[in-house]
Amino acid sequence: MRMRRKKHLNERLADCENLFTDMQVESVRFDHTDEVHTLNLSAIFGNNNPVELEIGCGKGGFICQLAAQNPDKNFLAVEKYANVLVTACEAAQERGLTNVHFLWGDAEYLPRFIPAGCVERLYLNFSTPYPKKRQATHRLTHPHFLEMYKGLLAQGASLVQKTDGREFFQYSLESLSGSGYTLTAVSLDLHTDGIEGNIVTEYEQKFIDQGLPIYRVEAKI
């Protein structure tokens, strides 16, 4: 997908450069080396609090609200498009959040940046479904991503997925089970079932407004 470059994008990114890490260094993008750039999370956050991760955070509404509600935890959020990431960074900056850090780039680069075994909870909110079969490897619940997450997740950590896509959800359930995750909660209509403390994301609100059901799964490794 090609996105129109937002006006003054570079200036806006520069204004919040301390809030994000650019994962798209050349050696990583072109896979020249096995070079790692493991983040020093204690230095970034100034503490060793538990870490949670959202992949595909979009404009950051979810992660900013979660971070504001949980000042005793740290949050990493990944977004591959700068046009969108910049809005998420600005939202965190406006709210004065010091427990969120963003990663700019594709999720596939994460093992080079996130210390192994440190993520207590992983959120996949309304991930791009990539419905065409030939694009299946881009789905964030494809088995190769689920294997990669195992390296990032702490012992007993959980993964939470929400989506409006029934077929994508079915695919994800099969992929999670096939990759050895244990499904601990499944909802085929989150907002009818109700769930305590659910934070509605930007995409989720659009689907709620259209009267569509939201699917949710929680799984453990």
Ligand SMILES: C[S@@+](CC[C@H](N)C(=O)[O-])C[C@H]1O[C@@H](n2cnc3c(N)ncnc32)[C@H](O)[C@@H]1O
């Ligand atoms: C449909 S939007 C959902 C945004 C937000 N999570 C929400 O629920 O409102 C999916 C987001 O995931 C990002 N994304 C998709 N694949 C990604 C990947 N492999 N790595 C990082 N971000 C990705 C897209 O750029 C997009 O911003």
